[in-house]
Amino acid sequence: MFYGASLQMRKQEIEKMIREKRELLMEAGAELSVFQPHADMAWELYDREKNQEIIELLEIELSRVNEALQKVADGKYGLCDACGGAIEEERLQRQINASLCHKCQEDQNNILH
Numbered sequence: 835m836f837y838g839a840s841l842q843m844r845k846q847e848i849e850k851m852i853r854e855k856r857e858l859l860m861e862a863g864a865e866l867s868v869f870q871p872h873a874d875m876a877w878e879l880y881d882r883e884k885n886q887e888i889i890e891l892l893e894i895e896l897s898r899v900n901e902a903l904q905k906v907a908d909g910k911y912g913l914c915d916a917c918g919g920a921i922e923e924e925r926l927q928r929q930i931n932a933s934l935c936h937k938c939q940e941d942q943n944n945i946l947h
């Protein structure tokens with residue numbers, strides 16, 4: 835339950851940040867089309883690209899949080915996909931949608947390498 839509540843908060847935070855960034859982008863876009871090109875133009879374009887990148891990163895994070903929320907709903911959050919054991923707390927803090935426990939992740943890395 836603790837995880838569900840903090841995930842919901844995280845989700846709302848991320849959605850709010852995405853909305854704010856999108857609004858910034860739209861305002862910047864409106865200004866760009868109204869004003870003549872000027873010295874600040876390049877900087878504004880750079881800023882726009884940066885905002886777009888941030889939005890993309892936020893959307894990736896949002897989909898991770900949504901996946902984690904789905905797991906909470908299924909009663910599977912914090913359980914390893916491979917062995918069904920509990921995933922270490924610190925792993926979940928580092929990666930909110932971690933799907934493997936430390937040992938299984940290591941096993942998988944060993945297979946890949």
Ligand SMILES: [Zn+2]
Nearest residue numbers: 914917935938
């Ligand atoms: Zn495992």
